[in-house]
Amino acid sequence: MRWLDKSAERTARNIAQRTSRRGFFGKFAGAVVGAATAVPLLPVAKAQENSAPAEEGDSNSCEYWRHCAMDGFLCGCCGGSVTSCPPGTEVSPITWIGTCTNPVDNRNYIISYNDCCGTSSCGNCLCQRNEGDRPVYNPRVANDINWCLGTTSAIYNCTLAVVIGTALDE
């Protein structure tokens, strides 16, 4: 068995001469950092952040809670939905922002009223609730404005109502 001991010792010495602790820890640390960036952190917190609020009601009705500050044609009645533009139209990146109370949880949410642009006015489900609207001579706080700005076409078609976050309590 002495030959086996000798052979094992030789092999161990060979490996020790060809490798270093620093090299090993360098590779180990690289693997740990790589894994941390590949695996998303805090999946539970992210899931909550991205989750939509619980809600009820007909999103094609002007009475729907998200439409409290709406001025326009509801995209859900025009071939799109409350959050997506009808085919052939493009969403405006510049929007009118409102704050509406969701009756299900009684919390205030920030709603972005993005206009969809590119084909002529839809004409269905006109909704003008205008909560918080001010005269157009103050365009920063007015919703009676064609927000088809920064889009290929300035022709207004309909308006979305997208929840973009919760409003801070007063």
Ligand code: ABN
């Ligand atoms: N933002 C809706 C809209 C579009 C055109 C004219 C008035 C209001």
